[in-house]
Amino acid sequence: xxxxxxEDDLESAKYAAKGFTEAGHVVDVLHDGKEGMVQCxxxxxxxxxVDRMLPGMDGLSMVKALRASGNKxxxxxxxxxxGVDDRVAGLEAGGDDYLTKPFAFSELLARVNxxxxxxxxxxxxxxxxxxxxxxxxxxxxxRRAGVEIELQPREFLLLExxxxxxxxxxxxxMLLEQVWDFHFxxxxxxxxxxISRLRSKIDKPFDTQLLHTVRNLGYSLHIPR
Amino acid sequence: MASDNSKAEAITTPIPTLPAPILDENSGYVPPSExxxxxxxxxxxxxxxxxxxxxxxxxxxSAIYLVCFSIAWGLSYQFLRERVVERVDNSLTIHYDRMLAxxxxxxxxxxxxxxxxxxxxxxxxxxxxxxxxxxxxxILGTIKTDPxxxxxxxxxxxxxxxxxxxxxxxxxxxxxxxxxIIARSLRNANNLLxxxxxxxxxxxxxxxxxxxxxxxxxxxxxxxxxxxxTRVMRSVAxxxxxxxxxxxxxxxxxxxxxxxxxxxxxxxxxNVDGLRQMSSDMAHELKTPLNRLHIQLxxxxxxxxxxxxxxxxxxxxMDEAEYINSTFQAILRIAQIEAGARKSAFKPINLxxxxxxxxxxxxxxxxxxxxxxxxxxxxxxxxYVMGDRELLMQVVVNLIENAIRHCPEGTTITLNADxxxxxxxxxxxxxxPGVPAELRDKLFQRMYRLEASxxxxxxxxxxxxxxxxxxxxxxxxxxxxxxxxxxxxxxFVEEFGH
Numbered sequence: 046x047x048x049x050x051x052e053d054d055l056e057s058a059k060y061a062a063k064g065f066t067e068a069g070h071v072v073d074v075l076h077d078g079k080e081g082m083v084q085c086x087x088x089x090x091x092x093x094x095v096d097r098m099l100p101g102m103d104g105l106s107m108v109k110a111l112r113a114s115g116n117k118x119x120x121x122x123x124x125x126x127x128g129v130d131d132r133v134a135g136l137e138a139g140g141d142d143y144l145t146k147p148f149a150f151s152e153l154l155a156r157v158n159x160x161x162x163x164x165x166x167x168x169x170x171x172x173x174x175x176x177x178x179x180x181x182x183x184x185x186x187x188r189r190a191g192v193e194i195e196l197q198p199r200e201f202l203l204l205e206x207x208x209x210x211x212x213x214x215x216x217x218x219m220l221l222e223q224v225w226d227f228h229f230x231x232x233x234x235x236x237x238x239x240i241s242r243l244r245s246k247i248d249k250p251f252d253t254q255l256l257h258t259v260r261n262l263g264y265s266l267h268i269p270r
Numbered sequence: 271m272a273s274d275n276s277k278a279e280a281i282t283t284p285i286p287t288l289p290a291p292i293l294d295e296n297s298g299y300v301p302p303s304e305x306x307x308x309x310x311x312x313x314x315x316x317x318x319x320x321x322x323x324x325x326x327x328x329x330x331x332s333a334i335y336l337v338c339f340s341i342a343w344g345l346s347y348q349f350l351r352e353r354v355v356e357r358v359d360n361s362l363t364i365h366y367d368r369m370l371a372x373x374x375x376x377x378x379x380x381x382x383x384x385x386x387x388x389x390x391x392x393x394x395x396x397x398x399x400x401x402x403x404x405x406x407x408x409i410l411g412t413i414k415t416d417p418x419x420x421x422x423x424x425x426x427x428x429x430x431x432x433x434x435x436x437x438x439x440x441x442x443x444x445x446x447x448x449x450x451i452i453a454r455s456l457r458n459a460n461n462l463l464x465x466x467x468x469x470x471x472x473x474x475x476x477x478x479x480x481x482x483x484x485x486x487x488x489x490x491x492x493x494x495x496x497x498x499x500t501r502v503m504r505s506v507a508x509x510x511x512x513x514x515x516x517x518x519x520x521x522x523x524x525x526x527x528x529x530x531x532x533x534x535x536x537x538x539x540x541n542v543d544g545l546r547q548m549s550s551d552m553a554h555e556l557k558t559p560l561n562r563l564h565i566q567l568x569x570x571x572x573x574x575x576x577x578x579x580x581x582x583x584x585x586x587x588m589d590e591a592e593y594i595n596s597t598f599q600a601i602l603r604i605a606q607i608e609a610g611a612r613k614s615a616f617k618p619i620n621l622x623x624x625x626x627x628x629x630x631x632x633x634x635x636x637x638x639x640x641x642x643x644x645x646x647x648x649x650x651x652x653x654y655v656m657g658d659r660e661l662l663m664q665v666v667v668n669l670i671e672n673a674i675r676h677c678p679e680g681t682t683i684t685l686n687a688d689x690x691x692x693x694x695x696x697x698x699x700x701x702x703p704g705v706p707a708e709l710r711d712k713l714f715q716r717m718y719r720l721e722a723s724x725x726x727x728x729x730x731x732x733x734x735x736x737x738x739x740x741x742x743x744x745x746x747x748x749x750x751x752x753x754x755x756x757x758x759x760x761x762f763v764e765e766f767g768h
Contacts, residue, residue, distance in 0.1 A: 060562075060566075145599075146560070147561035197630075229667075232675070233675075234638070238638045
């Protein structure tokens with residue numbers, strides 16, 4: 046993927062750029078909002094990673110201006126302030142995701158991956174499949190090896206998020222946000238508990254394990270490699 | 271502060287388990303009064319009028335006015351009366367002097383003749399005379415009087431023959447050997463005084479009524495201004511620091527007062543803005559290095575992991591960095607909530623739906639911890655409050671997570687919600703070890719942690735956040751004994767729609 050990172054803290058930018066490169070992405074780094082804006086108009090990127098506080102032009106204005114010019118490249122905002130209002134402002138300006146500093150780079154990478162490969166909105170997916178695990182989004186039914194699995198509505202949503210991100214790591218916080226709409230960090234093992242419940246339904250009774258835990262990061266659903 | 275005592279009292283009050291939360295009237299909550307002041311006519315017939323200080327002042331002034339007026343009227347009445355009698359006396363003296371002059375120059379007989387001539391043409395309706403011989407027998411005259419000593423007299427009915435009745439002024443004096451009595455009715459003079467009084471009384475009453483109406487009007491105006499001040503101060507208290515007291519430019523003492531309060535509010539707003547700016551700057555200045563720290567530790571950990579080395583301290587350092595960050599995050603969040611900035615985004619929120627979502631998410635978590643989550647409310651019911659869904663959700667989550675953290679295995683955590691007299695409430699209770707009554711207040715203190723819970727993880731900010739969110743929603747938190755265990759009730763006292 047071709048990523049543009051607009052971040053004024055050189056240290057963080059350098060580290061993130063290194064991380065993206067190691068993960069196999071091509072990354073351009075800029076430190077100024079205006080430059081970022083100009084660069085976006087010249088080059089087609091897959092994902093923009095934009096800091097909220099930037100010299101020249103702040104991140105919010107930059108993305109607003111980009112959206113106004115018809116640019117639809119997915120944007121993930123980085124910010125030091127984490128109030129709900131700030132998040133809402135970020136999303137309203139045209140951001141697709143929002144990450145509060147400090148963050149683990151793996152978290153940023155997971156989110157960038159999820160955003161960059163988001164299927165185009167025109168294709169309506171009604172059926173998700175990973176190995177012999179099937180999810181019928183219309184009938185709201187999950188099957189594995191032809192056997193119907195009974196899921197609670199929230200478990201269904203959890204599985205859906207994991208299957209849509211097949212092969213990619215979905216972080217704990219991504220799950221909290223997308224499945225439970227929690228935008229704060231619970232102190233108990235909410236995600237772990239629900240994952241373990243889901244696992245007991247979709248993996249335990251079967252030979253091959255599809256739902257994998259990624260150390261210190263999150264979860265990934267894929268056929269064992 | 272008085273409310274501190276009453277709060278402590280409310281907390282030690284045993285909480286009835288179900289169905290209603292305790293509703294202690296002494297718990298420090300003052301219901302919001304009418305947001306707009308009463309109209310003048312409403313005020314005029316209300317009890318509030320008699321409690322209003324300008325009206326009371328008006329009444330007092332009217333009373334003083336009444337007393338002064340009465341004294342002044344009494345004195346001037348007396349004075350006028352004296353002047354009237356004096357003039358009557360003058361006219362009587364002139365009559366007498368004439369008679370005396372005739373008597374002196376022409377002798378007794380001539381005087382009697384002149385007098386006799388006068389009897390056929392009486393002086394006026396109100397004046398008359400009589401001449402008595404030394405034996406006191408009436409010789410001639412236009413009137414008949416009872417015997418009187420020499421001198422000036424005023425009698426009511428001692429005379430016959432005067433056309434006018436009522437009080438009469440007499441001059442009894444010698445005329446040679448005889449006695450002459452000249453009388454004049456005071457009726458005309460008295461009528462004058464009465465007329466004056468009669469004219470005065472309505473004027474007096476009118477000015478009394480106007481005075482009272484005037485003070486009622488002053489009371490109403492005063493009330494209006496006090497009311498607008500109260501309204502503004504209430505908004506300020508709820509975080510709208512940009513509100514200012516109205517100034518009428520009439521330069522009265524209210525304006526002076528409002529100016530001073532507004533100056534104080536300006537200062538307060540500057541300070542708060544400064545503080546906000548500082549915390550925002552601080553957030554940025556500290557978060558960037560914190561971010562680098564995180565990044566470097568992560569990088570170190572990854573490199574070591576790839577080389578097959580696992581250093582425990584690196585993991586611990588990352589946990590510490592994470593802890594610093596979450597504490598920092600919580601402080602910023604609480605500051606933001608306490609500043610009241612979120613209030614503008616309030617929407618009607620179904621409390622039951624929030625509790626339902628949280629209970630659904632936490633049921634397995636509670637179970638995993640070896641406890642039970644019991645839901646008592648009707649999940650199909652609705653209880654709307656004006657609020658911020660995310661914050662309310664976090665409050666419920668914090669309360670449940672607190673219960674999980676501080677209760678031993680086998681505890682039942684109960685969630686309940688309903689309304690009481692139109693005020694929605696929800697309650698999170700457990701049958702765990704509970705919190706001693708004297709320590710319950712302290713739970714809301716920043717960074718406070720009970721001795722027993724020092725070893726469990728947590729920043730000590732969870733309950734502070736709960737309190738901040740509750741305050742933002744004008745909700746009242748009551749900590750009570752669940753016999754055994756702790757019960758925490760959050761009651762939304764602000765009317766829906768306000």
